[in-house]
Amino acid sequence: MNSSLQLSEDIAEQLCEKYFGLAGTCHRLGGYDDINFVLVVDGKKEYVLKCSDDTSKRLGWEHESALINSISITTGNASFRVPECLQSSTGDYVVAASVNAIDVNLRLLTFLDGSALSNYRYRSPSLLHDIGEAAGSLNLTLSHVDPAPFQTRIEWDVRHVGDQRKYLHVIADDSDRQLVTEVLDRFGAFIATNDADLRRQVIHNDLNDANILISPEGIRIIDFGDVTHTFAVCEPSIALAYVMMNQPAPLQSAQAFLRGYTSVRTLSETEAEGLYHFVRARLALSVIRSACQRSDGATEPYIFASEADAWQLLRYLSDRDAEYCTAVFRKACGFPSVRGSVRVCELLDRCTDARFPVDIDSDEVFHAVDFSVRSPTFYKYRESYNPAVDSRRIANILADTGATCAVGRYREPRLCYQADQYSEEGIADRTVHLGLDVFKPAGTTVRAVLDGTVSGVSATGNHLDYGHVLILKHRVEDTQFYSLYGHLSKESISQFQIGDRITGGQAIATLGDTDENGGWVPHLHFQILVDMLGYSDTFPGVASPDEIHIWEDICPDPNRLLRLGSRFSFAPVSQQKLQERRQQVLSPNLSLSYSEPLHIVKGGGQYLFDAEGRRYLDCVNNVCHVGHCHPRIVSAAAQQISVLNTNTRYLHENIVEYGEALLETFPESMDVVFFVNSGSEANDLALRLASAATGQRGVITLDAAYHGHLAPLIDISPYKFRGRGGQPQADHVFVAEIPDTFRGKWRGDNQLDNYINNVRDCIGDAQQAGGLRAFISESIASCAGQIEFPRGYLRAVYSMIREAGGVCIADEVQVGFGRVGEAFWAFELQDVVPDIVTMGKPIGNGHPLGAVVTSRRIAEAFNTGMEYFNTYGGNPVSCAIGLEVLRVIHDEGLQEHAGAVGGILKSGLTELCERHDIIGDVRGQGLFLGIEFVRGDGSLEPDPDAASHIVDRIKNKSILLSTDGPDHNVIKIKPPMVIDREDVEGLLVSLESVLRERPFPHELL
């Protein structure tokens, strides 16, 4: 440490000028040992001046300078950059100088721009992959460096962490000290066994989160002050420790880093297996050094910057099975997650003398039952597992197929595992089945598949667990593996002791009944285990889809042994292939949400489920209004389609009953309904009705509005024709300013008159161009960014329009059917009665349906002699669905619910707005809300990056949101109306936690 050296910024500037001929201003930087300054030249940070009064370092500095300059040369345009060391005016890399009569050494390095990894609270997998790649490239480059100058034994070499034992006493807390001792012991044991297999080379040796910088051009690595010659694997281990620190799912972060690292620099199997010990050893080294510094009286904050995080990660890793962590690391490094996996699969494939694990008839016909997420029969949302119901369903399937024995597939994602033991913080719930199920009655004999010994016997009373389980250990040729038999009867396994010898085909148990098998329909869960991973008498039978790639190696397909046929193993659809096929057949302007699109296969209530069973709270879909796949809607549709579906040219009750019910929700003056197939069709018809009623062409629309995809509607949708790929404004269209008091043309309170006058101007323009047909708008503008109009706006506008001979069209496609809470129709919020109302989206809860409601007067004007015929509009199935939607909204009180839950959500969002300066505005009504993001610097500058970052991040927290608005900076919230209070509170918590991850990546670049 520089004990006596006092170096002011002025003196630093003089030194730069004197020795390096560079004039500028110096600013002090932090530093562990040296005194560092950044030298700013012409307003730009250009260099770093490093000073030390420890003149014994001179030779080390010379070596280091030569090393980093050689890296700069050899790496050229590699994925990372390191600083360059500059020569002084006399051609030296290290300058000996005297400051206040103290001898010092100086050197000057180029300053690398970038933000330290430590600033990144959220680290995306692609960022971690890039960092891994940079670390791998660096390690590869350094592997060619002559080790001779870097052989000195240094304190920060993880390899010598055992030297720190003498300081263990400085860790005051007993359990902390024990933990660190255990880490050192296991590290020592690993090295003792594997020393010869660990490669040595020169490494950077301090890839901590302050030394890894992220810039738009790539990764920068600084501070080569700890370079040493040691085990190569120390390098990724040190970086890994900092990559995982303070992360919600450290092992997930580790995988992204390691995939990047090993894409450049492979690790041997031994090195990959050593990572767990090396990471913990580095953390131990770090916490011991911090404790020593503290006991020496150090107080500088940067010395202790990561101490708490290091302890936390050390505990996290130590609480987990070393074996499981190692499996994760192995897999990420490109190896099967456990040793022996390939060999066991080979043996299983070759084995011909295995017995079937449960007694079956000689003429048994097996049937693979679809229990997967896609299944229409099994496990709907909120359906708790019911063995009696399942048993009936299985019996029906067997009867339908003529099979005699139901089988549940290996690798099948299922939604039945709804119990606490299937959830873990930070990763998706466990859904993917690791065994194979054979359904046979309770009491059926279970048999050992091969010779073996009893290795585990256990009982658990947990609901939806194994109940009673037996694990056998087998040895075939040179290899050991295990078979697991779950859901056994209690009595049948009580006889066993660990180590009992069992012969292949021996009756080992009987199947348990529901009251002793975890609550399931009686069946055998049969699973193969390559490695017990530290478990002894039980083993997970289901894995998280986030980790299935690891578990597939540990638990290979039992069908390799049982050979029922490939259809008895679930074959997941490759998302990438599906996307490629989609691209082949569909137009490129059909977009997909998210850079990694979701493969959604099931919906229920307010939730969507992807093909692997991950559940998402859907805050985007205002179409499935009363909830995805609402059972009453499903049943209404199924019943009617099984009886009749035809057009409206025959008498049918449905269209009449539905027409009556829909008109009931409108003011009396609106008494005629047309049924169509979509919101676009509804708006197109509305324009035709308006033409018939007025005989004019001019249409006034609001800026940023969207009214549908048909050609006449693109004309009146500035959202489209003023957007990307847009078109010139049609001569019959007049765009009024959106009455947005937050960001519109006139901002703040008391701007109503300006917006009204603006419509008056548009009316004048329309009249001048020939005449006014209609004014069309939503009553809360959706695509414009959930804009609420000032009270009185539509009232004043409607009256002017009518005075000018036009009609008023309210587009309720997004905002209707009780969504706004306070009213059933959003136009009611503005206290107006339109001439024409158009409906779509929620009206059919996802079924293609739309409607137009108007007055008899306008309908009569449209009755020109030309028939209005719509092949599908008003068919009995659509009407049955529409009617049931209205009834469900009523019966479930969904309008009031939207008001209440939406109110809680809005006030929660408003509180977030008060705490987070990047939220500029929160607005909307009921369950139609918007959050507008701004730069957070007091300006109104829109921040679309923040909005889209939050949408992406919150997807990882299993919530779906979307952005909109002309600046794409508004997050829209418009979930199915059955979203409940708990969901809303979860949404608020998740939003807060993402907001707390600021600075966001785009703010750091």
Ligand SMILES: Cc1ncc(COP(=O)(O)O)c(C=O)c1O
């Ligand atoms: C306000 C509004 N009107 C009309 C439409 C068109 O409806 P559809 O897509 O059913 O044709 C939409 C669709 O997003 C809309 O948001």
